[in-house]
Amino acid sequence: MATQIVMDQSGDTRHHFDAKDVKALSDAERRFKALTGAGFTAAVRNANGEVSLVRSFDPNAEETVFFPRLVGG
């Protein structure tokens, strides 16, 4: 099961999906585009725990976290 984690006021919302299910994958890609289009940043981490940003939907990503746009405080 792959997971998209979206930070929000509840702490976070997790969307689990089966990457082998074509419809679920399509929904996940749509969610990715909607979130990044709304200003969210998407990030993944590799096996060593290093984080990197992703600009386009990666169907192989096990876990993607989304956080809202950064602003100066």
Place this chain on the structure above:
Amino acid sequence: MAIGLLKMAATCVVRPIHHLIRLVQLAQSWRQAQYEGRAARGNTLLREWLSPEQKAQFDTIKSFDVVGCNTGKSYRIQYGVSANVVELDDAGRPTIGWCFVPTGNLVPGDVMLAQKIALEADERRALAVARQFLVPQLPSRLSTVP
């Protein structure tokens, strides 16, 4: 007669006020419990994404250090939701503060994770939006992790 009226008036006024105070206290407790639940979720997510060293630091001092991907500089992310990132010098002393946060009124764990990802994966962009602030200069033995 007068005493009876006074007692009745006191009952009519005091009891509703007492109930109102109790309701407000219950609402405050409920809000606090809600916030603590959200904060706990944020801390759980943060800990899932920290490196083993960062997790050990966070569990000990509620802060952890990251290295900027572009400059190689070290930053300490402290528990909080604003003005909680400080740049460290080679001796681990805070030199300057950087304030940048994700929008949306997030809990501390979420804010800290967003700051970690931003500094480790896109430091320049994070600093471009950040505002600098002065940090108190502490003696080095107090400002470094034990």
